[in-house]
Amino acid sequence: MAIIEIRNLTFTYAGSDEPAIRDISLNIEEGEFVLIMGRSGCGKTTLCRCLNGLIPHFYRGEMKGDVIINGLNTRKHTVAEIAQIVGMVFQEPENQLVTMSVEKELAFGPENLGIPPDEIRERVERVIKLMNLENIRDRAPYELSGGEQQKVAIASVLTLEPKILVLDEPTSSLDPASATKILEIIANLNRLYGITVVLIEHRPELVMRYVTKIIIMDKGRIIMEGNPREVFSHGTFEELGIEAPVPVRLFHMLRKRGLGKMNIVPITEDEATRLILGLVG
Amino acid sequence: MIEVVDVWYRYPEGSVALRGVSLQIERGEFIAIMGENGAGKTTLIKHFNGLLKPQRGEVFVDGINTKESSIAELSKKVGVVFQNPDHQLFSSTVEEEIMFSLNNLNIDADEARRRMEWVLKLLDLERYRKRSPFSLSGGEKKRLALATILCMKPKVLVLDEPTMGQDFEQKMKLAELLQNLVRKGTTVVVVTHDVEFAAMYFPRVVLMARGRIIADGVPEDVLTNDEILRRASLIPPQATKIAWEVSRELEDFPRKIIRVKELYEAVISLVR
Numbered sequence: 001m002a003i004i005e006i007r008n009l010t011f012t013y014a015g016s017d018e019p020a021i022r023d024i025s026l027n028i029e030e031g032e033f034v035l036i037m038g039r040s041g042c043g044k045t046t047l048c049r050c051l052n053g054l055i056p057h058f059y060r061g062e063m064k065g066d067v068i069i070n071g072l073n074t075r076k077h078t079v080a081e082i083a084q085i086v087g088m089v090f091q092e093p094e095n096q097l098v099t100m101s102v103e104k105e106l107a108f109g110p111e112n113l114g115i116p117p118d119e120i121r122e123r124v125e126r127v128i129k130l131m132n133l134e135n136i137r138d139r140a141p142y143e144l145s146g147g148e149q150q151k152v153a154i155a156s157v158l159t160l161e162p163k164i165l166v167l168d169e170p171t172s173s174l175d176p177a178s179a180t181k182i183l184e185i186i187a188n189l190n191r192l193y194g195i196t197v198v199l200i201e202h203r204p205e206l207v208m209r210y211v212t213k214i215i216i217m218d219k220g221r222i223i224m225e226g227n228p229r230e231v232f233s234h235g236t237f238e239e240l241g242i243e244a245p246v247p248v249r250l251f252h253m254l255r256k257r258g259l260g261k262m263n264i265v266p267i268t269e270d271e272a273t274r275l276i277l278g279l280v281g
Numbered sequence: 282m283i284e285v286v287d288v289w290y291r292y293p294e295g296s297v298a299l300r301g302v303s304l305q306i307e308r309g310e311f312i313a314i315m316g317e318n319g320a321g322k323t324t325l326i327k328h329f330n331g332l333l334k335p336q337r338g339e340v341f342v343d344g345i346n347t348k349e350s351s352i353a354e355l356s357k358k359v360g361v362v363f364q365n366p367d368h369q370l371f372s373s374t375v376e377e378e379i380m381f382s383l384n385n386l387n388i389d390a391d392e393a394r395r396r397m398e399w400v401l402k403l404l405d406l407e408r409y410r411k412r413s414p415f416s417l418s419g420g421e422k423k424r425l426a427l428a429t430i431l432c433m434k435p436k437v438l439v440l441d442e443p444t445m446g447q448d449f450e451q452k453m454k455l456a457e458l459l460q461n462l463v464r465k466g467t468t469v470v471v472v473t474h475d476v477e478f479a480a481m482y483f484p485r486v487v488l489m490a491r492g493r494i495i496a497d498g499v500p501e502d503v504l505t506n507d508e509i510l511r512r513a514s515l516i517p518p519q520a521t522k523i524a525w526e527v528s529r530e531l532e533d534f535p536r537k538i539i540r541v542k543e544l545y546e547a548v549i550s551l552v553r
Contacts, residue, residue, distance in 0.1 A: 040420055040448045091419070091446065145318070172446045175318050175474045177514050202448055205519060243449035246519035246541045253545045259552065269519060273526040276544075280551035281531065 001071070002027035003163060003196055004051065009065035011046060011055055020046040022220040024065070030163065033190045033210050034198045035228075038217035039241025044200045047217070048166050050074065051198065053082040070163060080113060087157030091169040093149035097141035102133055102152050105141055109160045123159045131155040131185070147178025154185065164196040165189065172202065183207050205245045209268050216240060233265045247272035254279070282308040282437060282468045283329055283359075288338035290324055298324035300492035301338070306470065308436075311463045313479040313500075314472045316489035317514040322472045323364075325489070326439045329470070331355040343436060357386070360435030364442040366422035370414040375406060375425060378414050382429040400428040403458065419446045437468040444475045456482040480504055480518045480539040488513045505537045520544045 006026040012019040021043040028034055036044045049055045053074045056063045067074040070085045090096055099105045106127055110120045128137055133155060136144060141152055150170055157165065167186065171179035183206045190197045190210060204211070214231045216224040218240050224231050236244040236252055247266040259279060266272040283306040290299040298321045306312060314322050327333040328340045331352045340347045343358050363369060372378040379400060383393040401407045404424040409417060414425055423443065430438065438459075444452050452475075459469050460482065473479055479486055479500060486503045488496040490513045496503045503509065505521050517525075517539075524538040524547070535547050 039450055040418070169446070176476070176516055177317060180516070238449075241448055241450040246523065246544070249541045250520075250523075250544055250548075253541070254548065257549065269523050269526065272523045276523070276527045276534075276548055277530055279548060280534075 003030040003070050004028035004198075005066075005068040006050070007066045007068075009047075009050060009067060010063070011050065012062045013046075014060035014062075016061070019220055021050075021217075024222055026215070026222065026225070028196065028198070028213070030196055031190070031194045032196055032212045033187075033207070034196075034213045034215060035204050035207070035211045036198065036200045036215045036217060037204070037237075037240075037242050038223075042217040042241070043220040044217055045168055046220075048088070048168050048198065048200065051164070051166050052086040052088045053077065053079040054088075083109070083157075083162075084113065084160050085162055086164045086166055087154075087160055087162035089150070089153050089157060089165065089167040089170050091172050093146060093153045093173070094142065096153045097149060097156070100140050101138055102141060102144075102155075103128070103137045105152055105156045106133075106159045109156060113160070120159070123161065127155050127158045131158070145178070146174050147181060150174060150178070150182050151185065154182070154189075158189075162195070164198065166198045168200045169202065170199075179203070180206055202243065205269075208245055216242065228267050229265055232267065247275075251275065282306050282310070282343060283470075284339075284341040285325070285328065286339045286341075288325075288328060288335040288340060290328070290333060290336055292324075298492055299328075299335075302489075302492070302494055303338075304487065304494060304497070306437075306468060308468055309463060309466050310485060311459065311469050311483055312471070312485045312487060313483040314470065314487045314489060315474065315476070315479060315513065315515060317474075319491075320489040320513065321492040322489055323441060324492075326361060326441060326470065326472060329355075329437065329439055330359040330361050332361075356435075357433065358435060359437040359439060360430035360433055361439040362423075362427050362430050362441065362443065364445065366419075366426035369426045369429070370422060373413055374411050375401075375414055375417075376410045378425060379429055379432055382432055386433060396432045396434070400432045403431070404428045405454075420448075420451055423447070431462075435467070437470065438462065439470045439472075441472045442474065443471060444473060444478050452478060474515075476504060476515055476518050480520075488515070490514075500539055501537045504539050 006024055009024040010019050010022050038044055050067050057079050069082060074082060097105055099108055106124045107120050110123060128134055131151060141149055171182050186197055187207050187210045189195045208228055211228050214228050215222055216237060232248040236249050250272055251265045266275045285302055285304040288299050288302045291297045302325060316322050331347045334348050342355055370378055372381055379397045383396060401410060406424060406428060443455055463469050483500055486500045487494055488503055488509060495512055496509045504517060510517055520538050520541050524536055524544060528534040528536050538544050
């Protein structure tokens, strides 16, 4: 059974004439690493808001179709219930942190849900260890660097022990070194702990090797869906506002030139290196 | 256009942000300043419009020593668009926001109107003219912050991290816009972490680390220098990394590659 099941989903924000997403149907299996790509305004963020119940519970508008998360229909369950299955991380870390210390930040979610104090303490310790936050556990979130804040934002949803993490451009306000660290953390949560990841990211080359499914959206619809190799064997999708990884772009330039025997599109730098060596070596 | 001569700057709380920085920027140059957080990039550009004055050394803008001029005077020549647009916007509509900038200039109402229409169109903001700046998306706010500076037609335009939160197309549009301004004689300085963006569009790249300039040159040299990149905590462009890997096996494969086009050409030339 799919952990995320979307059936004919259309959503129109109140006050808008056009739907932000149109007739989306999608299954995501447990443990998948899903990357959503597409230009700004294509509906990526709206789709993510449907995964944790913010739509239809917080955003006003008209929703058609259904979203079933781990067997729960989001129409029939509260945001608090869904938050225990789906953790959400946004672009700006500072807007997500609300307490005066990292430790309190991590306990905040479970406290709101009425989880027993002993259990909360255990979870907080577990996540502090897992995310390597020991040295900043007493610091105030606002004193931390952007990268550390984003790490704390991720940690603070992990104490709810979600099965799914949804991250909407989590690195776009970070410098490259911090962005790399955050993406590595996300990849590890998926690989080592089996957490299902849904990620919106403009610069996905660092995680491409872990991605099991790419979804390309345009004008509120899903245009393409499949594993990275399938999807990028069809092209670079520049016309959809996507910056395909350099190995993919190189492959299509070479293929256009008629350099034969190339059926498998390289996704990573290693694969591109082997492709080049195979051609000229 | 801008001359920075052995500038030192220490913040009141004690950290030394600039340690003897010298830099010459000619009229009409298009230049990227790169380096990790805390390298001194933002401190340096704050010296260009007089927001900060050097504690040691000198900064000249269009021949004027910034120590002998005011921020008001300098900001007519040097427009700075900072990273976070929320700190720059405060009016109740997009039009008013732009008009506020124009009101500081000595121009008549017709000219002000013309300039407002020009930047609204140039930055694709026409349909938002009556909207509150705070109702715009992050990317739109960044374009509006640029519009409020651009409408003053500064001789030098400085942008701090303009590509953050922008998608591929918006970055391309921004680069085209900046290249156009450069062609018409504006000097454009961009502070950026975005190594692919710098590799793609800039003829000159300056790298900073710990308050010093550690490299200054064409991107083909600066962005392919492993040791220098490491000191600045920068990751080379993807095309560079692939070229380096290939050259470990194939000695004559070029290593100074920064764009996918050059990688492609190198492969093609070896296949024949």
